[in-house]
Amino acid sequence: MTDEEVEPPAGALVHDRERDELGYVMGHEGPYVQLRPVTGGREWDADPALVRLATDDERLTAMQERNRALNSESSGGIL
Numbered sequence: 001m002t003d004e005e006v007e008p009p010a011g012a013l014v015h016d017r018e019r020d021e022l023g024y025v026m027g028h029e030g031p032y033v034q035l036r037p038v039t040g041g042r043e044w045d046a047d048p049a050l051v052r053l054a055t056d057d058e059r060l061t062a063m064q065e066r067n068r069a070l071n072s073e074s075s076g077g078i079l
Helices: 056-074
Strands: 013-016 021-029 032-037 044-046 051-053
Touching (some): 013 032, 013 044, 021 044
Antiparallel strands (some): 013 021
């Protein structure tokens, strides 16, 4: 991310190019952006220069993944 770009706010869905993974912005700590996986789990630190806002297609994918995870959890892990 360049100086002219605004850091994505908490809750924004972004793509971490280093991990090739989508995540929700949980906060900013030091030089990093903390991201949480779409399906939940442990946060990771991402380099802000390698993070960009998710595209519309990525948003759709994230919603589908999250719904699958929530449905699996509510049915006791049966997909």
